Amino acid sequence: MLLEKYAGLDLHQLRHSAATHLGDAEVPLQLIMAKTRHKNPRTAMRYTRPGSEAIAAVTEHLAPPRRRH
Template sequence: MYWESGTAHLLPRPLRLPDGTSRTHGPLFLSERRPVPARRPAAADLCPRTGRARPGYDRARVLLEMYAGLDLHQLRHSAATHLGEAEIPLQLIMGKTRHENPRTALRYVEPGAEAIAAVTEVLAPRRRTH
């Protein structure tokens, strides 16, 4: 995963453990409690030091709304749309958003009026100058 520099500077905060040490691998964000044995997720979704699991999408959505007043899906949509407006190729947007099918990624990439005008200008015949 790639992070912008501002985000990267904040990453040590959620990685810090109560004893002052930091986690070096495992999920970035953790649930409040350890999962019960019957609901134990895959090893990749568990912190090897604390045994706590990565929160599910629904829990992450609730926490983001509660503490930041933001909609998780809208953030994803906005980021992909900004990439599209910056003329980033669809293949790179798919890689960033982890979409496997171009049709599903296309709904996030809606070019604005300025982008349409720029494309129209490329196709316009050159004017002769005397």
């Protein structure tokens, strides 16, 4: 395959890279699974590693609303 010969990549590596970029962009797991055609969420979860900003944003949803004085 030309891709492997000249770029040193195979289709699986490209699939993994694309799914990782989708995970970094906080694309929902269900959409990543649809794009990569994974059937098992546990398999696709390797691509989703939420960063501290994403965790902080979720925490904001759990915090009670702040009152204005």
